[in-house]
Amino acid sequence: MQYSQKVLDHFMKPHNVGKIENPDGEATEGSPACGDQVTLHLRVNPETLIIEDIKFQSYGCASNIATGSIITDMALGKTLDEASEIHWKDAAAELDGLPPQKMHCSVLAVDTLHAAIRNYKERHGQAKRSGFDKEAILDELRKVIYPQVGEDIVTLKMVKYVGFENGEVIIDLGVPKFDQYRDNIAEEIREHLEKFEAVKSIEINM
Amino acid sequence: MALIYFDNCVTSQPAPEVIEAMLPYMREKFWFPANYVRHGSVIAADIDNWRRTVADSLGARPGEIHFTRGGTSANNLAIKGFVTANAANGSHIICSVVDYPDILTNAAFFEQSGFEVSYISCDRDGRVNLDELRDSLREDTILVMTTLANHTVGTIQDVRAMRGILDAAGSQAKLLVDAGQAYARMPIDVNDPAIDMLTVSAHKIHGPQGVGALYVRKGVHLAQMMHGINRVDSLETGGVSIAGMAGFARAVELAFDDLPGAIAHIRALSDYLLDRIESAIPHTMLNGPRGEERISHNINVSFDYIEGEAMMMMLSLQDIVVATGSACASQGLKTNYVMIAMGRTHEQSHGSMKFTLSRYNTREEIDLTVEKLAGIVAELRRRSPLYNPENE
Incomplete structure (x- = not known):
């Protein structure tokens, strides 16, 4: 498995590394325990809502650093709404592709960008915290990548059932018994759902 | 700039002397061993010598050494062969949570086939918990497995203490040691402390890939797992690389010279x-x-x-x-x-x-x-x- 030259370039010489003093919006996603974490800081023009400065820090592998770098390039100069449209597949494509096992890095980087934009909007009264429901769970599951093919588990129809009642999330997944990524998928799902206050417990059946 | 290589636990560069030792068996002496004919007898005699070289390095007898297609092959022939042959004596196996994947995957295989496996924990430095080993031993324990030098952090397990625990308990269990990382990097004598089965690999000691050895103490019975024609070995049937064995033996000579x-x-x-x-x-x-x-x-x-x-x-x-x-x-x-x-x-x-x-x-x-x-x-x-x- 090989990284593209562009991934290597952004890994070796990433753009926009660092922090912004008193940022207008910020977010940290992922966790060191899972092996990758990205922090993003935004400076936003309050008149035009254009991202005028963006900085990132990354704890993670080469593709984590490269996707962090590329999304700062992609978001810089865009309005918040334009930047919200960036999809993880766009970021991966901008890097001339990522190995399927590394697609989750692109999801994490773009997720962090979207969270930082949401953070700006919340701070400036432009967005309310949305409620948490089954649809929100599905949105999170769309960020869980099956490393074998580099596509999310909802698109791949691996999610057979989603239940949500009294804070209990129940997810039925179709994953082959001897799949080497079983533990990884469960871990990813927990990482994505545990951050929501509304979630009290998560049951994953495979 | 030349490559700087610090991944010798995965595989190591074959020594130039090893490659030299292998070449004749790919160029001219490409035969398998055979009786009564001159060309095959030459190879049979060579294999005897190589077997003695490996045996000497472990304090074993030549007849106790089987050449295999590598360390993993040796582990599979030993674990599957032993458990299959001795299933009537018990269905309990012991290994540790930090063992080499060969051991853990074989243990899991038998667990799925109805055997019970106790996985012994370790301390902060990777030493297997010996009290737990003692407590886990049962009358129906047939096999205790350990990895002599841990493949990740290099911890050397106290095999002498393990042997002592088995002996003190009067256990029937045999002791299998994966010495893939330890071989040629620390002295090993299969009689002190007594080890029943031990596995090594050539390519981790500057030998060629695709060849290893299995030591089985005389009297320990293994069922045949690899069925086929007995060209070189009764357990590792079929064609085992003659050049590979030649290279392996040369690597052993080089490693054990001093x-x-x-x-x-x-x-x-x-x-x-x-x-x-x-x-x-x-x-x-x-x-x-x-x-x-x-x-x-x-x-x-x-x-x-x-x-x-x-x-x-x-x-x-x-x-x-x-x-x-x-x-x-x-x-x-x-x-x-x-x-x-x-x-x-x-x-x-x-x-x-x-x-x-x-x-x-x-x-x-x-x-x-x-x-x-x-x-x-x-x-x-x-x-x-x-x-x-x-x-x-």
């Missing part, structure tokens, strides 16, 4: 590497024990605040080969099980680097590597949200 000297040399290099890392780079932690309880060629260090695959790749781009415990670089994106079993955090596992040295490494290579590594660690820490330079 084993104490070779071990002292590698240990001095490893100590030097660790000392250089610890003096040049802050916020590190050695994984596994220090000193004599650690196999001579292994140094495993966690670097705080950063992730191992990034370090490994940056070194690789400068032609320096190391390994990491990071999940990102693993099959199945899994956290390293040895590190977790030793009570390391996920971060410490993700941030671990493993250097396994060989006699071909030099102090100059170590100096250059640590110089590059210090720069890489500083740069990745600068990028890391977990690192706060104000804490310096």
